[in-house]
Amino acid sequence: MRILLTLLFLALLVLGVWTFTDAHNHAWWLPPNVSSYGGDIDRLFYLILWMVGFFFVLTEGLLVWCVFNFGRKRTTKADFTHGHHKLELVWTAVPGLLLLVITFTQMQTWAKVKFKSNFPDVKPICEVWASQFDWRMRYPGDDGKFGTVDDIENPFEFVVPVNEPILFNLRSRDVIHSFFVPYLRLKQDAMPGMVIPVWFQVEKEGSYDLVCAELCGWGHYKMAGRLKVVSRAAYDAWLKKSKEEMNSNGSEDKS
Amino acid sequence: MRDASSTAHAAHAAALHPGLGAPGTVHEIHEHHEIGFLRKYVFSTDHKVIGIQFMFTGLVFFLLGGLMAMAIRWQLAWPWTEMPVVGRVLFPNTGRVISPEFYTMLFTMHGTIMIFFVIIPLLTGAFGNFLIPLMIGAPDMAFPKLNMFGYWAMIPAILCVLMSFALEGGGPAAGWTAYPPLSTIEKAAPGSMHGQTFWLLALTFVGASSMMGAVNYVTTIVKMRAPGLTMMRLPLSIWGLFIAALLQLFALPVLTAASIMQVLDRVLHTGFFTPTNLLVNQMTPESAGAAAGGQPLLWQHLFWFYSHPAVYIMVVPAMGFASDILSTHARKPLFGYKPMVYSIMAIAGLGFIVWGHHMFMSGMNPALGMTFMVSTILIALPSCVKVFNWLATLWGSRIHLTSAMLNALAFVAMFIIGGLSGIWMASTPVDIYIHDTYIVVAHFHYVVFAGSVFAIFGAIYHWFPKMFGRQMNETLGKIHFVGSFIFTNCVFYMMHQIGIAGLMRRTADPYAYDVYAHLQPLNQFISISAFCLFAWQIFFVVNLFHSIFWGKRVGRNPWNACSLEWEAPSPPGHGNFDKKLTVHRGPYEYGTPEVAEDYLPQARSI
């Protein structure tokens, strides 16, 4: 019985270590990063992973050993002790120090992503409007202003040029939504009544899923979008084509 | 106690509690020997009966909440597939398939029920009531009638929460966090009609119930301890319950106020949380007569100001139970009693200044996010101290692998995981990625399910003899434990993986996204494990009911434990103790060289 139960607790330890070594092979892991600051976030993720991994193995290992070794039937009494000051000081101070390290290493990256003082000095490329249950990207027309009749509205697809800092304004028409692109490591809630500027820079062309990460009602799962990253030339061409489509006279519908 | 004379009792009680009323008052309580069935078992003022009432209410709701979890898991594994058996009855209009708004209601109610009707009532309601007077050597709570009202305030809460299912539009569907404007605008969600209002009322009643309990626990612990039982000689269960009660006292008023504000927003169209200029379902809140001009973030602040401490309400007593069970069944004193007490206090204290970590992505000022990150990372420290102290308690001990002990060991093993994964969430930059993903789901299920629920199982196995005078079946208990442990980890550990892959919470059908499509097989594995976990609880149910009626009869102290509750008869009669108690030492004198046995009870003088 003791051996069986030891193995049971050992299994948890093995499960923990196994998943972190093998999960990559099943893509049960971070999707590839394509943004300029995603690498920093991933590094912090791994830093914490190593730290908690160490403590996970240490504590679970101790637990398994205790069950195995002290679970034996013995006739003698247990060690009679109420504590040990120095030991306790060590396991308070060491994790405390590590936590401090974690805290201070995080701050720079957080500031880089979210502080307005660190935002790139560019004009917002578009307004991203979230509503139940779709994303709509509103690009300014020739006048460069939002909220005018020549705006270009694109549902679902957020087209941006590659390798350029992108700034956009996140807005919501009804309830709280959340702009989440897993490949960018970027998330920001869209709060009704607030205009929230967000920035990112993508370093690889491609199409990346944009999802809503905050419960926004029954159709939450339906609220799909796509971040389409293209070359500057392709972006300009797309913008030009969209502007032309705005002025269509409908003849393309005639077959 | 039936064989003891009532006068002796009164004298004893009066001697124990000089501070509480004239001896006559106490005497009067003990005169009611011939009370009817209704007064004895239903409208009882006896803390033990109330505790057991809370326990069974909690367990029934545990079943209900579990069933909802099963439906959620069905949808996540095989989205839009006919549900076997129940599909025909529940979803006739959709081809026996869960509809998306029903799914939304399911996870909303699953969270609500598990938190407010299962974990909190089981920990503070059931064990708080049952254990506090017994473990501090008191005949009952300080305010027995208030205690009774505390349970009966749960009844309107239960009615409200059950009614919200049946109302037009279905149950509330804004998540257990009820973020406005989704929750304040009727047109935003089908269940956001009357269902949401009743949900808020239910919350208010639960709050009232907890408040009455908390006042009672604090008063009882402060004023009614047996002679010699100083605060620093209290068992950690009592410390946990005491701190949890304080947390409730300070945090609950905020939630109650906030839910009343939201009720006002919904019913009287005030404008606390609903901003101007929304357009929901073709309607602006203003056109429906709402004042608007509110701020949704206000709700998040108020809600989390309560609900973050609530997380500690849900785990601090469990830590106490685990400490007691570990020490008792390992036959070794608890390592570092004082640091354990201080770390509970630190967790509670810091628990009040970390609520903002739920809001890192909310659009709150990012500088504020940094402050909350610091306080949140700090709170890992006392938890860390506790884990090491538990492990040190086990080191050099004589572990008896009873069902209670196994569950307590599992609590430690899995609380470690829940605690460690919290560090990712505390770190603001990493939280940008993992906020509202399944890592968060894995994290809080490891703390609340794998942690608190296993501690509750352990506590039931451990204190069952005191409740019913019989012991639970150890074989069934071990079978229950092994299966539960395996399946719990299969379910919740794997949620970390889908969370790291970026899957967001509360999604009815994620597989239409390229980035999540490959996660379906893993989700199916999780769901099958979850069904097994649910089915496995049959061993517990059988064991529970079998043992109540046919379990092995035991004496006062089947575990050879040291704390005061084991001095009372099993089960204790009205008034609890049949002898005068004086406390001489702390609660964990196991393996002491002072006596021949390996334990020295608190109340024995040598």
Added chain:
Amino acid sequence: MHYTLSTATKTSLASAPEVQDQILGSLEMLFGTPQNPSYLRTKDWADAEFDPNHAELAADAGGTGELAESEMNGVKADNLVRFRSQLEQVARRDYAGLAEFKSAPHLSDRVAAIVADKELAEDKRQADLKALFENYYPSLRDSTELYRQQCLHCHGVEGGGDGPTAGSVEHPFLDPRPRDYRLGKFKFTAVKDKARPRRQDLYRVLDQGVYGTAMPSFRRFSAAERWGLVDYVRMLAIRGEVEHDLVITFQDDEHLTAEAPLAAFQDVWTKWQAAKEKVVVFEGDVPAPTPAMLKRGDELFHDAKKGNCASCHGDMGLGDGPAAYKLDDQGHRVPAYTDDWGNPILPRNLVQGLYRGGRRPIDVYRRIYAGINGGPMPGIGESKDADGKLVLPPEDMWALVHYVRSLSERDEAVAGGPIHGMTPPGEGGGGGN
């Protein structure tokens, strides 16, 4: 599972249950069941090698016979993305697990058949599979699965707009209600004369969504899948219309002949095919707005003899004109109009700038020109005055279009602009450190 009759049919034929059965039986013969929907293939179609079921033709490079070449190219381009991994597998000649498409059972069957065919040469097998994926176009049976997953909970099994998410009749939830296809009326199309929608019109709705309603954009699905959904919706609409026509026929003739269902079906089918000729197009370039035009538009908007828009849409375009409301028995102000589905309806608030049928000038032009089918909005593009002259000649039409569109610029606060006094985070306070 079977399709059922609409509530309206059941009510009007309450006294004749055998006719209900007869209609239900004919409809099932014509359109199949929810698990296996397909049109009864008429002789004409067989002669013309036309198959709206798209059961077999899709594998031919020629496509479905209903898509234009550019549309088919779009389908193929999307297929290359959607079946990326399958095509890679085929290239490796690794056929394991290739035939598992939960939301496309028909495709799965066809893949499985090719994989299992032992007679086939390996090169041919590879080529066939490649062609199948590249030219994939869903059959109705494939689309019913996607419809069930994505559309059914609002639009209902039969497309009656009565799914559970729509709310009940007594307590509707979604506003506006999901479209009931069964009248064959679709609001946002490019056609005039209340014609049936073209398939392209339905496709555009799936592509763009209907902004301001619960109908989102479904661009997350490939072009083939969206065209498939369009075909399935068309099938449901035609089925509903046939059902409706049969009820009328029975009520007129007091009996139903055996030929009636097929006749009704062919009649409705012809109407759907006729829509192609009804597209509203402006010959010439869309003129850019000028201040003079906007001023002219303003006049037309308020002129009761010209646009007469203000009577419903209100002086300010807020959708609160005097004709939009009436007083009910209790003296409450209620919507004056109901749409063809019986739902009370209010004019659009034009200041919000949410255009359901699209926000391009030509979209607004088409709304004004042809009206909105099923709703009270009339089309005035071809209205003539007593002298036989157009009420709104083209230059006036565009003046009105540009004026209507400019209303959304008028008040940023109403249109959802920034709220005064509220600073975005990071702008003030500590965010700037």
